[in-house]
Amino acid sequence: MERRVFNFNPGPATLPLPVLEQAQAELLNYQNTGMSVMEMSHRSKDFEEIVFTTEALFKEISGVGDDYRVLFLQGGASQQFALIPLNFLSADKTAAYAITGNFAKKAYEEATKLGKIHVAVNTADNKYKEIPRQEDLDIPADAAYLHITTNNTVYGTQWHYIPETNGVPLVADMSSDILSRPWDYQKFDLAYAGAQKNLGPSGVVVVLISKKMLEKVPETLPAIFNYYNLAKKNSLYNTPPTFGIYMLQLVLKWIKAQGGLEAMAKHNEEKAALVYEVIDRYDFYQGYAHKASRSFMNITFRLPTEELEQKFIQEAAAVGLVGLKGYRTVGGIRASVYNAMSRQGCEKLASFMEDFVKKHG
Numbered sequence: 001m002e003r004r005v006f007n008f009n010p011g012p013a014t015l016p017l018p019v020l021e022q023a024q025a026e027l028l029n030y031q032n033t034g035m036s037v038m039e040m041s042h043r044s045k046d047f048e049e050i051v052f053t054t055e056a057l058f059k060e061i062s063g064v065g066d067d068y069r070v071l072f073l074q075g076g077a078s079q080q081f082a083l084i085p086l087n088f089l090s091a092d093k094t095a096a097y098a099i100t101g102n103f104a105k106k107a108y109e110e111a112t113k114l115g116k117i118h119v120a121v122n123t124a125d126n127k128y129k130e131i132p133r134q135e136d137l138d139i140p141a142d143a144a145y146l147h148i149t150t151n152n153t154v155y156g157t158q159w160h161y162i163p164e165t166n167g168v169p170l171v172a173d174m175s176s177d178i179l180s181r182p183w184d185y186q187k188f189d190l191a192y193a194g195a196q197k198n199l200g201p202s203g204v205v206v207v208l209i210s211k212k213m214l215e216k217v218p219e220t221l222p223a224i225f226n227y228y229n230l231a232k233k234n235s236l237y238n239t240p241p242t243f244g245i246y247m248l249q250l251v252l253k254w255i256k257a258q259g260g261l262e263a264m265a266k267h268n269e270e271k272a273a274l275v276y277e278v279i280d281r282y283d284f285y286q287g288y289a290h291k292a293s294r295s296f297m298n299i300t301f302r303l304p305t306e307e308l309e310q311k312f313i314q315e316a317a318a319v320g321l322v323g324l325k326g327y328r329t330v331g332g333i334r335a336s337v338y339n340a341m342s343r344q345g346c347e348k349l350a351s352f353m354e355d356f357v358k359k360h361g
């Protein structure tokens with residue numbers, strides 16, 4: 001294939017081209033070490049340097065201070081569903097969960113296997129089409145933490161505010177919108193993300209965690225599940241996903257070079273607006289999420305029939321717009337437009353959508 005397609009896959013997802021090119025250029029001989037990062041000892045000075053600078057860059061870009069650590073772990077976001085209650089839900093406590101979509105529900109279900117859970121809100125009855133308001137949240141004052149999912153990848157909804165918890169630690173799955181906008185990350189006691197949507201390749205999960213939370217981890221927990229231990233060992237307790245961490249560092253450098261999170265937010269809002277504008281202009285397209293809860297990362301919509309949806313996906317692929325099929329429980333179309341999706345990709349999708357209505361509408 002001579003040219004790259006516009007890849008709207010939900011994850012693993014498209015990566016910035018300059019990042020792939022740099023990885024390619026350094027693949028055989030990383031900075032005169034005579035070897036690939038993949039072949040390097042995780043105990044070497046060169047690799048330690050990669051881990052330390054990646055943590056520092058993440059803190060700088062997200063704007064958190066020295067009372068935070070950034071860990072690079074394995075097991076994906078799904079492993080965090082279990083690690084969080086293992087570390088922070090003691091037998092005498094209850095944890096609160098906001099169930100706002102597919103992954104939020106999975107996080108809740110995993111936690112129920114490990115302790116007492118209180119449902120702070122559940123939007124299943126309205127098919128996860130909107131984000132709850134602050135006044136819809138029921139957070140027990142003595143909860144171990146409140147868990148939210150900041151962007152619901154499957155349904156295409158996104159929290160546009162940070163909930164007030166009145167001192168209850170706030171924990172968030174940010175897998176599909178981490179570092180997509182400036183946010184007060186210091187309001188979160190723990191935020192985690194599988195890298196494969198907005199940060200890099202699959203195989204590495206980022207955990208931003210406050211030192212205050214690290215102090216709460218029970219010593220009895222096995223070392224590999226123990227955030228305190230993993231932080232103390234600087235993510236090098238055992239062999240970490242070395243190449244993934246290196247790729248993540250390249251993506252962070254790219255975000256910084258673009259102008260940081262302010263620039264990312266502007267880029268993402270403008271891109272998403274191009275597609276939502278077409279959805280709103282034609283009755284032919286029905287947006288899935290309620291307008292006020294729309295995601296800038298995953299744009300979900302339906303066409304009049306499933307046949308037309310299939311045709312849409314086929315004709316789009318034929319012009320180099322791929323990965324547009326919606327999740328099986330929602331159906332329809334989902335365009336995932338994370339940080340690395342270019343403006344040209346969204347322009348091309350928007351004009352394809354206009355042409356498609358004219359042809360089939």
Ligand SMILES: *Cc1c(COP(=O)(O)O)cnc(C)c1O
Pocket residue numbers: 011075076077078079103149151152153173174175176194195197
């Ligand atoms: C993709 C996704 C997950 C699952 O991530 P894995 O790394 O596959 O475990 C969890 N939460 C959200 C919000 C996601 O988008």
